Structures are given as C-alpha cells and as structure tokens.
Amino acid sequence: MANYVMEVGEVSKVKLHGHIDASIAPALMEELKTLIAQKDKVKKLVFYADKLEYIASAGIRSVVFAKQKLGGKV
C-alpha cells in the first residue's frame, strides 16, 4: 500500500503517512511530476505530514522538487 494519498484539484493535497522510504519515494516523485505537468490547473499544493513517522532523503527530495517547480503554490 502506498504511504501517501494524492488528491488532485485546484488545491491539491498530498497526505504522507507512515514510512516514506527509498522504495516508495520514486512513485511519489513520478506522481508529483505528473501533477506538476498540469501546474496551470493547480493553484496550491499542500503537503500533510502530521501522520508521517519516517522519511528518507529521497522522500524529502520529492517535496523539495515540488517546491522548486511550483514555487509559492506549495
């Protein structure tokens, strides 16, 4: 089971929970890339990490990547 849920819309939400390790982070990155490709439709992207227990650098890199691509929308 993926340890994140992505809700795509004008205000897109990425809810991270449990463990985001190097085996899960590539799928998260790919979904973020797909979302970012439609960035004109996304007014805001919000990450929720209150249920996140563990994140490896590959996961942090995905969040930083989204921030760098979407700027103030994140």
Add this chain to the structure above:
Amino acid sequence: MLQSKEFPAKREILSQMLTEIGDEVEKYFTDEKWINRLKVCAEEILANIINYSGSEKVYVSCDFLEDEQTLRFEFVDEGALYNPLEKAPEVDIEAELDERPIGGLGIFLYTTIMDKLEYHCDDGRNHLLAYKKLV
C-alpha cells in the same frame, strides 16, 4: 548482533535489510524516534551503496560496545573505492527550499544524526562505520 551479513546490493532488498537492522536497533533503543532516525541513517548509507557503488553485495554488521554504551554499524561493499566522508557537501538547512541543491541530503542526515563515522578501505572494499551512543 548482526555479524557481517551478506545481502544483494539491490533496491528490492532494502526493506528487508532495514527490517533486520531495525530489529537490532530495537534491542538497545526504545524511543521510536531514535529507532527511526537510526534506520534513516542505515537507509541513506545503503541507498548510496546500491545506487552508486556498483557493488553486487553489501555486508552489514551491527554490534553493541558495552564499555562505550554505543551501537556500532559497519557497512562493507565491493564497489568503486569511495570515501563519502571526504567529499560530504555542505547543506544549508536554513536556505529557502527554492534555492536548495537537490543532492547531498542523505549524507547530511547520517553525518548529523550519528555521533561518529569512520571510513577505511581494506582488501579493495569500502568500510563505513557509524556509531551512536545510547540516548
């Protein structure tokens, strides 16, 4: 004690390696935060070996140094000789996310969390030792 256990250096095996390392860590650390922090360190070191060393195998040891009340990990690989501590990039964690370089975070995490790290090359293998005193 985990004694020089051999694993294939493959991403698909990473979870299994971390489970076994986590089992060892839990014998000495009870705080979930610290258990996860040490697993993050192990994951970062192993991910670098898997992704960049070219080694087909990785050997993992974990033992407890009673006198120093310290857990010691050793990661050995047979890939290209490389000392990750020598060229550790500086990471500015105060910088805006927009301005941050995308790399270097893994080594930053384990050099920050662990108390001591040592690298040596022996018989053409990379040996990385990581120490964490009980907290």
